[in-house]
Structures are given as C-alpha cells and as structure tokens.
Amino acid sequence: MEQIVSEALINAVKAQEAFVNESRKTLIDLACQMVKTLRQGGKILIFGNGGSAADAQHMAAEFVNRFLINRRPMAAIALTTDTSTITSIGNDFSFDEIFAKQVQALGKPEDLALGISTSGGSVNVIRAIEAAKTIGMRTAALTGGVTGDGGEVGRLADLTLNVPAVKTQHIQEVHLFAEHLLCELVEREIFGEV
C-alpha cells in the first residue's frame, strides 16, 4: 500500500507539472474565449461521461453560482443532468447522440461548447463537438493521453487542453485543476481582481 500511495503521488504531481508546462498558453486562450462568449451574451455548454460528467456539473455550478466571489451569475449548462432527455435520446436514437442533440437544441453561434474526455475518443463527445461546429459555436476540449493531440476530440476542437498522462485518474485530477483555474481566470477577468 505504501508503494501505491507513493507512486500515485509522484504520477499525480508529474501529470500536473507536465500539463502546466505544455498548456499554460492554451489555458489562458480558453479563459479568454470563455470571457468573450459570456460578454457577448453567450453561454458555455459542458459535457462528458462518468467522472467527466461530474466535472461538467461541477464547473457549471461554479459559473452559475459563485467561485471565489459573490457576483452576478454566469451562463453555463451541463448537458449531463437531464435524465429524461438523456434516456429518451439514448433509448430512441443512440447513446452517441445524447450530447449532440442537446447542443442542436440549445446551442447558438455565440456559445462555447466544452467537451471533456480523458481518452479523447468518446463518440458522444465527438458528435457534440461536431454539432457545435456546424452551428458555428466556439469549441474546446479537455482531453488526455500521451499522443499529445487529445485523440479525435482534441483534434476536432478549436482549443484543446491535453493532459499528457496515461492513467485516467491522473488525467481527471488535472482536469479538475484546469477547470477550477478556468473559473478563476474568467471570474477575475469579468469581475475584477478578487
């Protein structure tokens, strides 16, 4: 057990360090795109599977409610929460369409789609980014894997933050770090220094 704990710590720190070194500029670019979206009256649509579905909800809650300061709500929606919509699309069409159909229903050209996939290969995330691009939305992705390009999700999105790690758990840990940082950057930029 000792060894598992030590290895987990080393791998988690390594993943975080590699991400910050590689993605500092893209992280800031994405925060700027989010700021632009919100200032133009657009909204941020966030989606992913499993732990990334939880991330989508976590992030939307920070935007809508608060992160570091009490301020007016910012427009963000997680596409992972409406079980009626998700089960009807999954049941009548395909699980691959559960996010794409919601993007088609809710997305406007001034909005930003943020897909989260540790493998970069989840078809429902790929389809949703494709749907967002068809609408003319800004698109972004949080991905993982050592190929560097974030798989098909990463290649499709306009801006990709890829975590160069192998283990899903560490990719997810760094995703949460990036998500919180994005909330902080956007909140500070729109509402001033806090």
Ligand SMILES: O=C(CO)[C@@H](O)[C@H](O)[C@H](O)[C@H](O)COP(=O)(O)O
């Ligand atoms: O949280 C975890 C693993 O830590 C899982 O629930 C994981 O998110 C699920 O297997 C997802 O379906 C993986 O999808 P993706 O990140 O490859 O797009």
Ligand SMILES: [Zn+2]
């Ligand atoms: Zn997990």
